[in-house]
Amino acid sequence: MKYDFKTRVNRKGQGSLKWKDMYEKKRDVSDGVVPLSVADMEFKHPEELISGLKEHIENTVLGYTGPTDEFKQSVANWMQKRHNFKIEKDWIVNTSGVVPAFFNAIREFTKEGDGVIIMSPVYYPFYNAIKLQNREIVDCPLVEKDGYYTINYELFDELSKNSKNKVLLFCSPHNPVGRVWKREELEKLAYIIKKNDVLLLSDEIHFDLIMPGYEHTVFQTIDEEIAERTITFTAPSKSFNIAGMGMSNIIIKNKELRDKFIKALESISAIPTTAVGYKACQIVYDKCEQWLDECIDVIDGNQRLLNDFFEKRFKNIKAPLIEGTYLQWVDFRALGLDKEKLEKFMIEEAELFLDEGYIFGENGEGFERFNLAVPKEVLEEALERLDKALNRLKK
Numbered sequence: 001m002k003y004d005f006k007t008r009v010n011r012k013g014q015g016s017l018k019w020k021d022m023y024e025k026k027r028d029v030s031d032g033v034v035p036l037s038v039a040d041m042e043f044k045h046p047e048e049l050i051s052g053l054k055e056h057i058e059n060t061v062l063g064y065t066g067p068t069d070e071f072k073q074s075v076a077n078w079m080q081k082r083h084n085f086k087i088e089k090d091w092i093v094n095t096s097g098v099v100p101a102f103f104n105a106i107r108e109f110t111k112e113g114d115g116v117i118i119m120s121p122v123y124y125p126f127y128n129a130i131k132l133q134n135r136e137i138v139d140c141p142l143v144e145k146d147g148y149y150t151i152n153y154e155l156f157d158e159l160s161k162n163s164k165n166k167v168l169l170f171c172s173p174h175n176p177v178g179r180v181w182k183r184e185e186l187e188k189l190a191y192i193i194k195k196n197d198v199l200l201l202s203d204e205i206h207f208d209l210i211m212p213g214y215e216h217t218v219f220q221t222i223d224e225e226i227a228e229r230t231i232t233f234t235a236p237s238k239s240f241n242i243a244g245m246g247m248s249n250i251i252i253k254n255k256e257l258r259d260k261f262i263k264a265l266e267s268i269s270a271i272p273t274t275a276v277g278y279k280a281c282q283i284v285y286d287k288c289e290q291w292l293d294e295c296i297d298v299i300d301g302n303q304r305l306l307n308d309f310f311e312k313r314f315k316n317i318k319a320p321l322i323e324g325t326y327l328q329w330v331d332f333r334a335l336g337l338d339k340e341k342l343e344k345f346m347i348e349e350a351e352l353f354l355d356e357g358y359i360f361g362e363n364g365e366g367f368e369r370f371n372l373a374v375p376k377e378v379l380e381e382a383l384e385r386l387d388k389a390l391n392r393l394k395k
């Protein structure tokens, strides 16, 4: 490996939300414990990003800055080479994040009281974007069988026939269950989307984080008709661990949708991104692809370690291998603990700081989401703590 995925980073006191949350949950956390919750990575940045940003700051003025043609070309190149997704530069709309972008889309393309369809368990801000803007959450839960999740097409068809439920907020790859939707699955969904005249909000922020052997299909590449009715939410933030840059690329082919989306952003005076955000995106897309490939190998190694740990030591706890993202969805229901007890057990007994399954929806209760983007040694230590705690629990 060319890059360093082994050095531990200590983010205490750096304003990291994940670390702050850990100390809020437990003041006297033992030395060396690293939280495995919020989806950012505990890795050092690639040298290309550090030196590229330094050089940029030395040679530019950080005044009000918009996207350059070069920046847009880098984004278009990335979409083409990594995803076989051919875009025009003017389809790119920048926002300070994917979350504010889907909030904006829901506000603009639905009215108060309208339903927005989601597929739970799902990334918790999906609920907020709907609820906090006085829209209705219309859940089309994923179907779980032996740890494998699939889409309930019949229910989606039924729900989206209703004239009030004309927006689908979709997660692809799916956080937290780690599915990378197959082309056939997207095609089946696309058929219903078109038939029932649904607007597709496709959150593909994890699209670069695909485990070996799987392939991500950008939903709007299914066909032209789908492309015209889709907003695709992308960002370099998960892939390259630059969420703190506040930068995302929202791809909107349909000009009418795009103009409305932009006008809605302007109406709340939303800041697109920052001068440094554009540059960071350009640098990682142009120069850091190998870092990403190596990072995926590390994540794949870590998910196998986790899977193996439960297989060998606690067979009734299931940690199926993921297809994408760097978040593993682990089923602790066999412990028979309610959600409060499970959370307390993880924090107090195992000193594990995870994302609790229930925050992703009621059907997430009894699950925990592990963030795999840590040096292997950090995960090994976490699993040793868990091993001891589970053995104490058995007695």
Ligand SMILES: Cc1ncc(COP(=O)(O)O)c(C=O)c1O
Pocket (backbone or CB within 6 Å): 039, 096, 097, 098, 099, 100, 123, 171, 175, 203, 205, 206, 235, 237, 243, 247, 248
């Ligand atoms: C599905 C999904 N969408 C969006 C985000 C965050 O987007 P942003 O930080 O760009 O607002 C995350 C972060 O984990 C996510 O998992």
